[in-house]
Amino acid sequence: MVVDASEDRTIELLERETGGKLKILRCYGNISQARQLGAACATTPWLLFSDADVEFSSEYFSRVQRHDRADVIYGPKLSQDGYASHYRWFAHGQRVSHALGLPAASGSNMLVRREVLHRIGGFDPELACNEDSELAWRAKRGGFRVVFDPELIVYARDHRRLHRGRWRKTAHSLVRCLALYFDLLPSRWRRHDWGYWSPLDREVRAPGDPKG
Numbered sequence: 001m002v003v004d005a006s007e008d009r010t011i012e013l014l015e016r017e018t019g020g021k022l023k024i025l026r027c028y029g030n031i032s033q034a035r036q037l038g039a040a041c042a043t044t045p046w047l048l049f050s051d052a053d054v055e056f057s058s059e060y061f062s063r064v065q066r067h068d069r070a071d072v073i074y075g076p077k078l079s080q081d082g083y084a085s086h087y088r089w090f091a092h093g094q095r096v097s098h099a100l101g102l103p104a105a106s107g108s109n110m111l112v113r114r115e116v117l118h119r120i121g122g123f124d125p126e127l128a129c130n131e132d133s134e135l136a137w138r139a140k141r142g143g144f145r146v147v148f149d150p151e152l153i154v155y156a157r158d159h160r161r162l163h164r165g166r167w168r169k170t171a172h173s174l175v176r177c178l179a180l181y182f183d184l185l186p187s188r189w190r191r192h193d194w195g196y197w198s199p200l201d202r203e204v205r206a207p208g209d210p211k212g
Contacts, residue, residue: 003034032123032131051108053158071144074105075152098148107132128193
């Protein structure tokens with residue numbers, strides 16, 4: 001199932017490559033609303049959330065079956081081309097944060113039991129970003145089992161936000177997530193992405209990066 005808001009040939013390519021086997025939904029709201037729409041239309045016991053710019057590791061779907069007692073499962077996003085060290089350090093941060101009792105879930109690599117998603121109220125429709133970690137926090141506070149598996153890997157294929165500055169992207173995630181976690185973010189700021197979803201079409205690609 002794909003929830004799409006693109007204005008390019010995404011739908012055409014999906015239909016051609018999958019032979020119509022995907023259910024394609026159009027949603028022009030924010031990322032939280034798009035994820036929630038997909039979840040509402042799904043009927044499976046487990047919901048896997050990901051993004052269009054990642055690739056699953058070859059062992060992904062066999063490994064995820066090891067966590068049949070979990071309620072929320074998430075793993076790291078690494079890279080096989082550009083910025084590999086940055087992604088590794090970010091994954092290390094996820095491991096440390098999780099060990100300290102603060103799940104650092106990523107919406108590009110997260111599974112949630114459909115029943116659990118419903119019981120905790122789904123994604124917050126006000127959030128323009130960081131909806132993934134916020135959902136994992138509510139699940140943990142609700143007494144559900146949240147698991148981080150460092151070997152449950154997806155690979156990033158689009159590094160444009162890192163082209164704009166590694167520290168900029170890292171600071172955005174840290175500051176905003178901490179403000180959300182400690183309930184220090186006013187309502188009007190929850191709806192604003194602080195530039196995270198700014199147009200990226202004109203971004204300059206890093207030298208040697210095969211994809212933008």
